[in-house]
Amino acid sequence: MKIIVPHDVISIATILKKAGYRCYMVGGAIRDQLLGLTVKDYDLCTDALPEKIMTLFHRVIPTGIKHGTVTILYKRTSYEITTFRIDGKYSDGRRPDQISYTDDLHEDLIRRDFTINSIAYDVLNKKLIDPNNGQSDLEKKRIHAIGIPEERFREDGLRSIRACRFASQLNFFIEAKTLEGIKHCLFNISELSKERIYDELIKILQTDSPSKSFELFKESGILPLILPELSDCIGVDQKGNHDFDVYNHLIRSCDAAPSDNVELRIAALFHDIGKPDVKEFDQNGIATFYNHETVSAQIAERIMLRFRFPKERMNRILHLIRQHMFHYTEEWTDAAVRRFIRKVGRDQLEDLYLLREADIKGISLSEENDYRNLIHLKERVLLILEQENAFSIKDLDINGYDLMKQAYIPGGPRLGSILELLLEAVTENPKLNRKETLLKLAVSFYEKIK
Template identity: 30%
Template structure:
């Protein structure tokens, strides 16, 4: 097969390959960029594979970075763009079920492609548009099929994360996973516990961000892969419900975990625990806790000014998206945003009074100062007070006198 017109990304990278070939070596575009070009999808990274060994590659270019030289990868910096260029290699060992214990550089493209995960990712592209396909990946692309290169049992034993990559690709591409590859996932699911949670996290989120998440979730559940992910084993029923409800992917990672938290009906503390187990950043945890609370309010049609205020515009959009995915929202996002925009203030800093103002009026420093400001904040948000300094000052004095 030959691609008549190559995308601009490949044309820009061609001088790299031309330089390598001029020195007597082979070089090809490989991996996801080739697959996505054939599928008519946007290209993210252009990766190059070559028969030149790392030191030979470095000798051909003025600017290179050793990004993974022990595995044969050198970053070539050209015209402001970095191109990862990796020597053909074979791998062996895999005692940690993720990375090879030893890497051997070879001069054969076929040997290099033979170590890759799936046939649709084991394609190489020449600069003239010719596709090199040793493992019938083109047929699998045509048939919308994800199939391991060679023996699935061996592929997943080498790198257990490939099982999560399979379900992620199913979701992103709307492809089915072939039966032998599914059987390999069933047999090796427990090896997922050997993989760093952070890596599983990335693949799981990408799966739910895909346009056809149910394609990945079906295999994720049916093979039992879910039970080897942090805390998911106890929520099989909820995950089953989710794959039946989720007709399209989420917009971002906060939406993904808010959906999970709402589906599992998690409390504030349980959200914290789950996301800590998934090695999530603190800011993500806080955002998910806030968004999930808003999802509950949207689902029960109990959204009020205080909910809008506490949630904020960005998380409000996410919360309504999640509630909509679950079939539990009767609100239009634009209407919620309009209500939020109509609030007198959107943060405590916007109050027309400060602690200094209260102290100047005779209020002593202490807990009562904070209590008064909290009271004013709630009253202004709820529309019970106008956000004017004198109004707030007199209300605060009356509030504190009544509490005295």
């Protein structure tokens, strides 16, 4: 397959050549092109020292200069470029304590993590360099550590997680010795920063099949170290139509959620994670999981705080988990549907529908899933949204200022309570949403609670 090189990269390589240096594309840019995938980033390597690179280009950021990496800002794009190097000892399980530069490209390529990431491309001479047989592993769809696997994983614990992520991302398998190497190097997983693990988890959730990574986490022993709450779901059987234990239901639901919606995938992965904590048996010996949505949200919040999720993202996910146990029937009144919309929020209705679909798909092996109730609910919600209805206090035909000036209700917590009561009344009967009517109602509510 022909390797496509951006014009900017050719320009960078030409500038380096004129100064007497070589330039290669390396890593994911080559791997993904050989697999026919879209390339997102172009990483480069060279025999030029970082300080020299900074003199050859106008805008250079010393992003990782301690380890030989700088970022060239060329026109409107940034390119990471690393000087050929040999790594010393990794005492912190993340980065080498010291490095030494080399002018030998092969020395640089054999220090990398996996064979499929160690293929280089000579930009100007248009030639592939593959000393670790990465192309062979690409053909075999195999994740293969370079050299002795245990040495690679001792150097950086994140490589174990990355191996599992690449398996999902590329739909590859991890070859036996590499997988054994992961199992023997679990000690440094706990030393990884939560931010680095978070970044890998997000990338996993953006793949076509996150369950492949979670299954490899389970097989290798990583799962209880990074997501013990999910590991606790293994073997927790369920009732009714469920073909799977809680763990398998969760990872299948996660797969079933849209890959372009990370928040929804996280909600699908965690929506039943509280079931092991609330599982009980009724008088007939049938498992029950009362209030599991509340406990699941509590556990999910603990997990997301641990991994320092952005607050806004976390709150949206928690809201979906808390609301996922709605039980719609055709007997619901229009007022009940309006209350449902109020409780969920118009901006999260679509995600909640998608979560329910993923939940249903994760229940059994059957391809014939029953979405009739969900479809009917969506139709009724749409009809009500097309009408004039109040779903929040701001939709009322009155506000707190009106109540203070025209109904002589003092400001404070009671004012907020009265607005909530007015909203509830309008939810039951939208015709009440008229200013004069609401003022009279507000006065009567105030008389009762003052």
